[in-house]
Amino acid sequence: MDTIKIGIVGGGFIGPAHVEAVRRLGFVEVKAIAGSCEERAEQKAAELGIPDYYGDYRELLRDPEIVAVHNCTPNDLHFEINRAIMLAGKHVLSEKPLALNSRESGELLRLARSSGIVHGVNFNYRQFPILQQLSAMVERGELGDIHLIQGSYLQDWLLYDTDYSWRLDPKIGGATRAVADIGSHWCDTVQYVSGKRISEVCADFSTVIPVRRKALQRVTTFETSAAEVAAGSETDAYEDYEVETEDTASVLIRFEDGSKGSFTVSQVSAGRKNKLSFELSGSRQSAFWNQEEPQKLWIGHRDKPNEVLLADPSLFAEEARGSIHLPGGHNEGWPDALKNNMLQFYTFIREGRDPASDAMPFATFEDGHRSMRIVDAILSSHQEGRWVKVSELL
Incomplete structure (x- = not known):
């Protein structure tokens, strides 16, 4: 695989950071961006020098040249869009949290395992x-x-x-x-x-x-x-x-x-x-x-x-x-840890490695689901005033 063409969904604070990080790799091209409306998507595409833009992420997913998609939207859209990306047969890198709760994140993990796509969550601090x-x-x-x-x-x-x-x-x-x-x-x-x-x-x-x-x-x-x-x-x-x-x-x-x-x-x-x-x-x-x-x-x-x-x-x-x-x-800092996460993710794709059998050197939907179970357990503990086992969550 030569240049990997990707799409970005979401143009707020974190979306442009993803664009900057992947461009530093040299073998990944940001082909398109999707926003909450066509006007905002066009504006962000012009600011970032991205060729194509869409007011609906589903239009981006129909582009056959796009191999992977970054989900950089607000939390309530993570489940819906992550699911749609995988059903479109594209690799997915999601911002955290993976979903709004562990029920949703568990469903995403099951779909990721069965689809054969490469799946990642942007827990980039581990890449410092x-x-x-x-x-x-x-x-x-x-x-x-x-x-x-x-x-x-x-x-x-x-x-x-x-x-x-x-x-x-x-x-x-x-x-x-x-x-x-x-x-x-x-x-x-x-x-x-x-x-x-x-x-x-x-x-x-x-x-x-x-x-x-x-x-x-x-x-x-x-x-x-x-x-x-x-x-x-x-x-x-x-x-x-x-x-x-x-x-x-x-x-x-x-x-x-x-x-x-x-x-x-x-x-x-x-x-x-x-x-x-x-x-x-x-x-x-x-x-x-x-x-x-x-x-x-x-x-x-x-x-x-x-x-x-x-x-x-x-x-x-x-x-x-x-x-x-x-x-x-x-000194290397936060943008470099983010770039390291992208490097690990896209090197895995470029080398044609298998997510079902090869160890993925970045946070995956497995980690994203584990994180949601911990978050849900913490919330339940506060609400109920007791110790809560993470295993109590799905």
């Missing part, structure tokens, strides 16, 4: 070079037996009562917000690097701002604040909006092997822009990583000075070197 190195260290036993994992994922983009996004609407974003949006990333990342599986959870949610002031003018996630929109208006530009989903959540976790952990997620923590962090405590060493300083891995010792490993291919284990593309000191 330093986390590939940490995974190799854990696999080699350098940390010893890991008995505790703790951390958090903190943001501040919903700190003010004038901050609003479609993610706040449970009909679009789902019944849980902070947990599904960023907690899912934390859970996938720590399970990947530790090799452990979350089996049971106990959660407590908090809605810090129960009533928000929603801007009457459309605001795009992360791009323009509602306060800036209102400042440019001569009239009252807000309406009250009652919030039904959580701003923060604290979760106790148990892993299948009996080890323990905990994490907190928040979208109202001032100054924390995108701080996903965690610490693994092992019988020989500890390791700490913070996504806002992605080139550094802190390694803790009992009987000698602690260390900070900087991302450098010459210092990495052989199995982790393929994830880092520049010499030490040339």
Whole structure:
């Protein structure tokens, strides 16, 4: 296979990031984009230099030249569009969450298994070079037996009562917000690097701002604040909006092997822009990583000075070197982890590998369904005030 031609569905915050990432590969061409209407799709296609555009994703799926499709739409459309992509016989890379609940994600997984297509979910944090190195260290036993994992994922983009996004609407974003949006990333990342599986959870949610002031003018996630929109208006530009989903959540976790952990997620923590962090405590060493300083891995010792490993291919284990593309000191960050995810996905397709028998070196619908089961278990735990086993969910 020479150039792989693909389509993008969704032109909001994450869609253009996918376009930029795949274009860096050199062997993938973005042939078309579909938006919520033809006018918006045409505008986004012009901005991004994409040849074809559609106001309906189903028209894009009828293009015989398109081999794979990225689903970059809001959460409530993930199930419908992922299903349609697979039924059209095309490979699919979906944004997370895979669906709104584990019932839907389970159906998508069954269809993916039976269709023979390559399926991926954009849990791109596991593709950071330093986390590939940490995974190799854990696999080699350098940390010893890991008995505790703790951390958090903190943001501040919903700190003010004038901050609003479609993610706040449970009909679009789902019944849980902070947990599904960023907690899912934390859970996938720590399970990947530790090799452990979350089996049971106990959660407590908090809605810090129960009533928000929603801007009457459309605001795009992360791009323009509602306060800036209102400042440019001569009239009252807000309406009250009652919030039904959580701003923060604290979760106790148990892993299948009996080890323990905990994490907190928040979208109202001032100054924390995108701080996903965690610490693994092992019988020989500890390791700490913070996504806002992605080139550094802190390694803790009992009987000698602690260390900070900087991302450098010459210092990495052989199995982790393929994830880092520049010499030490040339920082690689979030866009590079996203590109790594695309590289793994499209290399798998280009080499004609079989998703039924070959290991897929990226997050798949298996991981997406596991994530939805964990998210649903966390939501049930908060609602029922008890520990909930992930196995209780389909």
